[in-house]
Amino acid sequence: MSVQVNTGNAPEKSRSIWAYLKGSNLQMIIMIIAILFIMLFFSVMTDWSYLSPRNISNLFRQTAITGILAIGMVYVIISGEIDLSVGSMMGLLGGVAAIMDVWLGFPLALTIVITLISGLLLGAWNGWWVAYRKVPSFIVTLAGMLAFRGILVGVTDGTTVAPTSDAMSIIGQSYLPNMLSLSLGIVGLCGYFAWQKRQNQLRRHYGLTVAATSKNMSKSAITAIAILGVILLLNDYRGVPMPVLILSILLILGMFISTKTSFGRRIYAIGGNIEASRLSGINVERNKLAVYAMNGFLVGIAALILSSRLGAGSPSAGNIAELDAIAACVIGGASMAGGVGTVLGAVIGAFIMSSLDNGMSMMDVPTFWQYIVKGTILLLAVWMDSATKKRA
Structure with a gap:
């Protein structure tokens, strides 16, 4: 009885990881990591005053x-x-x-x-x-x-x-008044989410691939948290410039x-x-x-x-x-x-x-x-x- 060893799994797995990174926009991931590193480095070097509002x-x-x-x-x-x-x-x-x-x-x-x-x-x-x-x-x-x-x-x-x-x-x-900037942020996010939903409906209508619902929700949640977080942080000083x-x-x-x-x-x-x-x-x-x-x-x-x-x-x-x-x-x-x-x-x-x-x-x-x-x-x-x- 012969035993067959599958030697193709590792390269296949490597290709799938690379494909995932490409699909997730590798350039954007690198830039986000760079921003986080810059923020951390200068925060430590300035006793965290770098992250002050x-x-x-x-x-x-x-x-x-x-x-x-x-x-x-x-x-x-x-x-x-x-x-x-x-x-x-x-x-x-x-x-x-x-x-x-x-x-x-x-x-x-x-x-x-x-x-x-x-x-x-x-x-x-x-x-x-x-x-x-x-x-x-x-x-x-x-x-x-x-x-x-x-x-x-x-x-x-x-x-x-x-x-x-x-x-x-x-x-x-x-600077924009705090409530005005927050309202504009919420309205903008609602418009963006509505546009995204419309785009997904059009893609389904024409038989094109659409990202999984969980992925869309995760992307929307991260976008909302990032935008509203920045607005709240800016409002903590004098408002959105x-x-x-x-x-x-x-x-x-x-x-x-x-x-x-x-x-x-x-x-x-x-x-x-x-x-x-x-x-x-x-x-x-x-x-x-x-x-x-x-x-x-x-x-x-x-x-x-x-x-x-x-x-x-x-x-x-x-x-x-x-x-x-x-x-x-x-x-x-x-x-x-x-x-x-x-x-x-x-x-x-x-x-x-x-x-x-x-x-x-x-x-x-x-x-x-x-x-x-x-x-x-x-x-x-x-x-x-x-x-x-x-x-x-």
């Missing part, structure tokens, strides 16, 4: 600006391009907003409209050169980075434009556009294979122009928040902000080769970058070490992306 509120306010820049940047990166000008553009738009508010005395509404339209036009200017003149985006936006910074120094005469008005401060320094509310709205819109609209699908297609996209009838030039224009519009929003938060327009405002935005996108899973990335991942990457900035500042780490740490993290993130592609 006041510091958490400051941390989320810091994340808002980088997060908004990252939302626009991730679309640019997904399309297979880059934008090195967003920091200088944000400084210029913030300086112009401060000039209209302080020197010219424009009403807040007019200042906001002009700033956002200016951001849209500057973004479209970059996009026109990239899409229709076929100049490499690296060169176009590098030129923009230098030109926008020069214009900012010129229009401000190298001086800080301050102080901004009380109306202007609402954008970056105000206005920049955080703006970031949350833009995050939802950005996720919807990227996953549920034909425009979002076209951007992924262009970044994945530009020639195949062109042959399939996609107007590549027009879509790339739209991506840069949208990016400029978001830079305008970030500029208003920055000037409002600082209470001034500064010639040095937005310095190297483009690197933080790019790093946030790469840490969040975007590929510099294009075609890969998510809006949610970019915002979580921005939170990681802000957490590092905040923690190192609380520890009084010298500025040069902060640059070294962030540069190293960016390098490792790109290396991991390249290594993953080679393995695949």
Whole structure:
């Protein structure tokens, strides 16, 4: 009688574990672990003051600006391009907003409209050169980075434009009342759960696979606990900061556009294979122009928040902000080769970058070490992306 030994179970089990991790979004799991590690490390090093409601509120306010820049940047990166000008553009738009508010005395509404339209036009200017003149985006936006910074120094005469008005401060320094923020959170969660239920019904109707009920309930419970927990923690200080509310709205819109609209699908297609996209009838030039224009519009929003938060327009405002935005996108899973990335991942990457900035500042780490740490993290993130592609 012969005895047969099954040697295939171990590899099979290994494959099933890998498949489970891929299905659970391995990149998201790694980012969550990284956030937990960062939180624990800086909490221990600062005698737990890092997790105080006041510091958490400051941390989320810091994340808002980088997060908004990252939302626009991730679309640019997904399309297979880059934008090195967003920091200088944000400084210029913030300086112009401060000039209209302080020197010219424009009403807040007019200042906001002009700033956002200016951001849209500057973004479209970059996009026109990239899409229709076929100049490499690296060169176009590098030129923009230098030109926008020069214009900012010129229009401000190298001086800080301050102080901004009380109306202007609402954008970056105000907080939502506790009950209002909690109500908005509950309403938002109810809308999200209703949308999820509708999506599952549609999938069943068309015979598509639907995740198990227990998995959906677990995901919904974790989402509700996380969002309401953050709101309650922020309410324990002064409430949800206005920049955080703006970031949350833009995050939802950005996720919807990227996953549920034909425009979002076209951007992924262009970044994945530009020639195949062109042959399939996609107007590549027009879509790339739209991506840069949208990016400029978001830079305008970030500029208003920055000037409002600082209470001034500064010639040095937005310095190297483009690197933080790019790093946030790469840490969040975007590929510099294009075609890969998510809006949610970019915002979580921005939170990681802000957490590092905040923690190192609380520890009084010298500025040069902060640059070294962030540069190293960016390098490792790109290396991991390249290594993953080679393995695949």
